[in-house]
Amino acid sequence: MFPRLVYESFRRQTRRKLLAGVAITLGVAVATAMIAVATDIGDKINRELRSYGANLVVTPQEDTLDVEIGGVNLKPPSDGAFLNEADLPKIRGTFWHHNIVGFSPMLPVPVKLGSGPGAKDATLIGTYFNKPLNYGKEDFTTGVKITHPWWKVEGKCGDGRLARPGRVEDSPTNCGWPDDNSQSILLGERLAAKLAKKPGDTLEVSGRTLTVSGVLSTGGAEDDQTVAPLALAQEILGKPGAVRRVYVSALTKPQDALAVRDPKTMTPEVYDRWYCSPYVQSIAYQLQEAIPHSHAEQIRQVAQNEGTVLARIKGLMLLVTLAALFASALAVSAAMATAIFERRREVGLMKALGAGNVAVAAIFFVEAMLLALIGGVAGFTAGSLLARQIGRSIFNSQISIEPVLFPIILAIAVFVTFAGSAAAIRRAVKFDPVFALRGEA
């Protein structure tokens, strides 16, 4: 009898059930989407914060002092220590290699631009642009295109190929990047203006004739410098394999009390926890382990601030998610209350025929649960799609939805539906059947 009552109720009152079901579906969809976005926003914003550039720098341990003003290095070129380029792929072998977005080696070399008495002193920086490397079985590319996303290059697309609009790698501003094995260089925009050189011209650099593939604009010291592939800079300096410093861009966890402790004073358990958390300090420590004779340090301007910004945005999204959960819980319970309130006469009839309060409440609760389950599944699916859409349109990447979210969402849906119905069911059960049937409740 009981299943039949429930079944008939769904069959005969499709419209009302549909309304409540739609409310639950929408509420659950919004809740799912917001939870998915809020749990993933930290990671997404962390990646966006990488557009501030590298947050770690690796230098030789026994280095002499840098004597540098406004990008002009006054230190004798072969003075001080170097890192070995061959050690760099080992960065990919550290514990937190998945968090390392990219790295770029830098080798400043003082050069003479032009020939004869008109030659001009300038700094040439050797680096990776988008260099393919491999560590073990893993192939990857890295370079300033990843670690210094604000560097813009203007150049000609060499082979006369048309830049296809909409594709980043083919846009005109991306054509001027030199190849990492080439003999081409980039000229900083102020330097290019001073020398009156444009992309495609040739330039004599310390006795070699090199092609200017593009003009670089960074808004920093590089605007007065030239940038070349690392191998070329090493050749000019006469020190194969030498690297002055390496900039590393890593996804980090906001710093807390544990992060700033000295690893030497930690107990083994605390040390393990510290080592296995992606703090900027522990990643620096691991970089030092990976690269021999190196000293890794956080770039505080970037590293210190991203923690605060990240914490603020995450906190904001958490509070907004709470607001969304609250609003959808309210919508679901309002719809349920309305749906039950409309069925007073049914309750009156059932009670007049001898049904007890428990039996009536049971019918309503079972119906509510069925609605919640159906609405929950539909809402979860819709919410996942919504979250993916948000991820794709805002962050250009997937928002991953943890499978563990599904039972949680379903449980929340059932709970909220129950809680929303409870008051209405209690009132419906308490009606005097006589009044309810006469329609006077």
Place this chain on the structure above:
Amino acid sequence: MSTAPGTMHTPKQVAERRAQSPHTSMFVRMLIRAAVLRRGRAASALLAMVVAAAVATAMMNLYVDVQAKLRTEFRNYGANVVLVAKEGQMLPADVLTRIESALGPKTLAVPFSYAVARTKNGQSVVVVGTEFSRARQLNHWWNVTRWPAAQNDALVGMRAAAAVTPERQPFELSFQGRTIEVVPAGLLQTGAGEDSRIYLDQSTFQAWTGVAPTTIEIAVNGTAEEVEQSMRRLASALPTVEIRPVRQIMEGEANVLNKTRATLYAAATLIVLTSALCVLATLIGWVFDRRRDFAIMKALGASERLVNGFFAAEAAAMGVIGAILGFVIGIGVAAWIGRVNFHAPVVPRFSVFPYVLAGSIAVALISAVLPIGLLRRVQPAIILRGE
């Protein structure tokens, strides 16, 4: 409306009284009695309205204010505009006052002057003159053990300290034959070029080397357009200097801010829609529930217009009350979120109120008109019979 016995009882008097206030008093009375008699249902409908208006107000307030809040966070990244003397020229002596008059007195502008000095054992080191009080405000990320206070106190970068004064003893620096003895008052750690430098107070530095500031770092507040405008104002106030935006800072900020704003926008839209839906469901239920009132009014001869007007007025009143209460609560919620998350209250934006009010009334009207449209087709007798 109870009238004292013995007064105004003749039909003529009654007719006169009614002529003075035709129908309106009855209309208002119906509205009020409807709300009072069914307190429970009216209250729950109003509650839904209030909550929805509050959530909408809080979200709109946050959306407008969060950008300003985040911008102040982003200013912790330091200067976003740099002033440099053109090659072979000096910065004008009154450059700081000119910047302040162009951008307002609260602008944070920090002068820097550079020289390469030698230590006693012949090591070259970059010495920088600056104003510590300003640099401290601009560069929050500088990790400083102690800020210098006295004249010859220096702030020594970590690496410079290791090379120049490992024992943290006062040391000598010479520049073009002139020497100065400085006290390493504090250590500076940044992880960047600053670590290899020694910072001195600008006046001490200038008295020693004679070098005036060559670079001024400025933190300009505001949106990208406002920063652009500020740069143009600077350019017209100081035609002889070069003004460069720090692209690393500006683009990073724009990037993160845009993404956050878009996410918040999506979230706010979803939340406002959900709460509007909640109101719609509750109010439709409320109006539907009163189909007997509707039927009685029609059976007693009320015109279609009157009935529609009655329900619409009721819904509109609910919308207005809900919007006002909700707005006040929403402002409180937004202020609380601001305090919890940004440690600064969100300023109430009264410009949001018209939108909340219009939205509330619109939703209330829709939810009144929809069921009425359905009921109109039904004979009053059928409704009254309870079918």
